[in-house]
Amino acid sequence: MEWFSRAVINHKKGIIALFAVAAVLGGILSVFVSVNYNTVDYLPSDAQSTTAIRIMKDEFGGEMPNARVMLTNVSIHEALEYKAKIAAAEGVAAVTWLDDVIGLDPLKTTPVEFLDASIVESYYRDNNALMSLTIESGKEQAAVGAIYEIIGE
Known part of the structure; x- marks a missing residue:
């Protein structure tokens, strides 16, 4: 030594x-060096979670939501406008929110107080809207950048 x-x-x-x-x-x-944002790729092929994801894709088709966005201090109508803008962003394949569960017409015409509280609170609480996004594989950075441009930091 x-x-x-x-x-x-x-x-x-x-x-x-x-x-x-x-x-x-x-x-x-x-x-x-590229970054693989798909954490499922790191799971063993025989893991229960990998099998469950494969079955869900086969049964329901399409990709699974892989991101969430919280919009703060927005009304339901503002949240719907943001949803449309986010859905049109590059790399965003789908956006799921309260209107997908309750329906767009009832959401626009019925006061929130009259909707099923257990469903509403999963997506909209205290003027905050929580949306689930499906971002296309390989377009994660572009999608996140576009979403930040729409909603801010």
Whole structure:
């Protein structure tokens, strides 16, 4: 081990240069690293959750919601406007909210107090709307950027 410490002391400029080159090379190559946002890919193929997801896709078709957005201090009508804008954003395949459960016409015409509270509170509580989104695989960054442009930080 003593030979190693002597080598480091005697060649300190070379070691610093090697480290600097490796750091710059690592920084450049980090641009080419892609991020897999689909956490299901990391699960074993025989795991119960993987099997359940596969069955749901086969039975119901389409992708599963993989993101949620909370809109604060909005009315139901404002939330519906935001939903339409978010649904039109690049990379967003679907947006699910209260109108998908209750229906658009009853939601627009019936006061919230007369709707089923247990359903309403799952999606809309204290002027906050919680929406479930399905973001297309590979378009996560574009979709998140577009959503931030629509709703703000």
